[in-house]
Amino acid sequence: MRLPLPAVPSTGCSDMSTASITVHSLTKSYGDLTALDSFDLAVEQGSIFGLLGPNGAGKTTLIRILTTLMRQSGGDASIEGLDTRHAGRAIRSMIGVVSQENSLDRYLTARENLELHARLHGMERRVYAPRIDELLALMGLSGRQKDFPDTFSGGMQRRLVIARALVHQPVVLFLDEPTTGLDPQSRRAVWEYIRSLAGSMTIFLTTHYLEEAEQLCDRIAIMDHGRLIAIGSTQELKDRLSGATVYEIEFTGEGADRYAGILGAMPCVLDIKRVDNKITVTLECWECLSEIVTALGGAPIRRISLQERTLEDVFISLTGEKVRE
Ligand SMILES: Nc1ncnc2c1ncn2[C@@H]1O[C@H](COP(=O)(O)OP(=O)(O)OP(=O)(O)O)[C@@H](O)[C@H]1O
Ligand SMILES: [Mg+2]
Numbered sequence: 490m491r492l493p494l495p496a497v498p499s500t501g502c503s504d505m506s507t508a509s510i511t512v513h514s515l516t517k518s519y520g521d522l523t524a525l526d527s528f529d530l531a532v533e534q535g536s537i538f539g540l541l542g543p544n545g546a547g548k549t550t551l552i553r554i555l556t557t558l559m560r561q562s563g564g565d566a567s568i569e570g571l572d573t574r575h576a577g578r579a580i581r582s583m584i585g586v587v588s589q590e591n592s593l594d595r596y597l598t599a600r601e602n603l604e605l606h607a608r609l610h611g612m613e614r615r616v617y618a619p620r621i622d623e624l625l626a627l628m629g630l631s632g633r634q635k636d637f638p639d640t641f642s643g644g645m646q647r648r649l650v651i652a653r654a655l656v657h658q659p660v661v662l663f664l665d666e667p668t669t670g671l672d673p674q675s676r677r678a679v680w681e682y683i684r685s686l687a688g689s690m691t692i693f694l695t696t697h698y699l700e701e702a703e704q705l706c707d708r709i710a711i712m713d714h715g716r717l718i719a720i721g722s723t724q725e726l727k728d729r730l731s732g733a734t735v736y737e738i739e740f741t742g743e744g745a746d747r748y749a750g751i752l753g754a755m756p757c758v759l760d761i762k763r764v765d766n767k768i769t770v771t772l773e774c775w776e777c778l779s780e781i782v783t784a785l786g787g788a789p790i791r792r793i794s795l796q797e798r799t800l801e802d803v804f805i806s807l808t809g810e811k812v813r814e
Contacts, residue, residue, distance in 0.1 A: 509534040509661055509691035510555060514564035517550050517715075524550040526715035527564070532708075537683065537692040539706035541699070541804060544813040547715040548695040549589050552665050555693070556586050568661055582610065585659030587667050589695075591646045593638040599649050600625065600634040603656050610657035617656060624652040627682060629675075643670040651679060662686070664694040668701060680704055699800040709800075713808045727798045730806060734775045735796040740766040741789040748788055755784060769796070 510532040517525040524547045532538040542548050553559035554566055557577040566573045568580045593602050600621060607617035625631045628648040638646050647670055654662060664683075668676045676698075683692060683705055696702055702709050703723050710720040719726055740748070749763040752770055757777035762769045772778065782793075 507534050508532060509536075510538075510566075510568055510693060512551070512555075512564070512566045515551070515554065515561055515566055516563040517547075517554060517559070518562045524715050525554075525561070528712070528715065528717055530710060530717065530720075532691060532693060534691055535688045536707045537687055537694070537705050539702035539709040540693065540695045540712065541697075541702055541709060542695075542712040543808050546712045546808075548712065549665055550715075551712075552586075552588075552663050552693070552695065556584060556663055557581055582657075583660040585654035585657070585662040587650050587654045587662075587664045589665040589669075591638075591643075591650055593646060593649060593653075595637060595639050598635050598637055599630055599641070602638065602649065603653050606653045607656045612657060620656060620658075621652075624655055628652045629678070644672055644675050647671055648675060648679070651682075659690060661691045661693065664692065666695055666697065668696065668698065676701070699804060703800050711804060711807050718807050719803070723800055726800065726803045730798050730803055734772045734778070735798075736770055736772065736778065736781070736793055737796055738768045738770065738785070738793050739791045740768075741791045742766070744789050748785060751784055752781065755780065757781075 508531040510530065512528055512530040515525050515528040515530075516523065526547075528547075528551065540548050540551070550559070554561050554573060555568060557573050557580050560574065569583060571580050573580060594605065597605060603621045603624065604617065607621065612620075622631070625634050628651065630645065630649060630652065633641065633645065638649060641649065647667070651664070651667060654664075667683075668679050671679065680701065683694075686692060687707075694702075694705070706723070708720065708722055709726060711718050711726070719729065721729070738745075738748075745763055745766045745768055749761060749768050752758050752768065753761045757773045757780055758770050759773055760771035770781065772781065
């Protein structure tokens with residue numbers, strides 16, 4: 490089922506003077522493939538911003554451009570007012586990056602990985618040593634700091650990469666699927682830490698865990714095929730679907746089948762599903778409920794309940810159910 494699409498989104502930052510990240514008409518092509526297509530975005534300073542999209546939507550491509558690892562084919566992007574094409578060095582000094590694939594140095598211990606990063610950022614030992622102690626403790630890695638990353642589980646490596654991105658206290662932190670591969674405990678610990686950073690830096694993250702986006706992000710953008718298709722707070726995104734309302738009707742006995750036929754023929758019913766003695770109807774709008782109640786007059790009903798929209802409903806309705814190649 491596809492629900493009505495929202496209007497074309499605005500960029501999502503009301504006051505551009507407080508934008509930490511701005512993207513205007515950004516385009517990136519790999520040969521014939523357009524991975525980013527006239528992408529516009531503004532991310533407010535100090536906010537936690539989530540970028541969602543199916544596999545291949547263009548999320549990592551956008552992060553690579555914003556972190557100056559790759560050049561765009563067209564359009565502009567800036568971090569804290571600095572153009573990604575001309576101020577690569579300055580931008581790299583003020584950002585932290587957790588890339589999608591782990592990029593630890595396997596010939597250095599966990600602690601040496603963090604120390605190397607600190608030194609590359611020009612930090613002095615007296616500054617970075619306590620900071621590294623703190624980050625290792627926070628990520629639950631103090632006891633393994635002398636071990637090599639190859640001896641770590643995937644989740645531990647991920648936590649080390651996150652610690653490394655934070656050593657030099659970045660102004661903007663990019664996290665490309667930060668919690669992929671983490672167990673629920675580690676994921677929650679990382680969420681808590683990200684939440685504790687809110688306000689002190691701008692955080693831009695991508696994730697396929699919609700609960701993660703919902704729990705953490707002030708604003709969320711959904712992209713597909715290189716284009717921005719929706720932007721807003723979780724509630725705003727859910728509200729865009731609120732034109733359509735879903736109710737579950739549970740029958741006490743027989744009758745679900747007969748009433749599924751009756752309701753299914755009504756013009757205000759966009760979609761209908763029956764499982765055993767339950768019918769789920771998607772109505773054009775909540776005002777249609779009274780028509781439904783009238784049609785159900787005398788039916789043996791145990792309960793009618795409103796099904797709350799989830800961020801996943803929004804995501805699927807905007808990007809479709811088809812699995813990406
Ligand atoms: N270096 C490259 N050369 C050619 N095509 C590429 C390259 N990097 C990415 N692409 C293509 O660009 C598109 C966007 O890829 P990208 O990695 O940005 O997606 P993504 O949204 O991060 O996906 P995922 O959720 O799987 O990480 C895909 O079709 C991908 O195959
Ligand atoms: Mg990616």
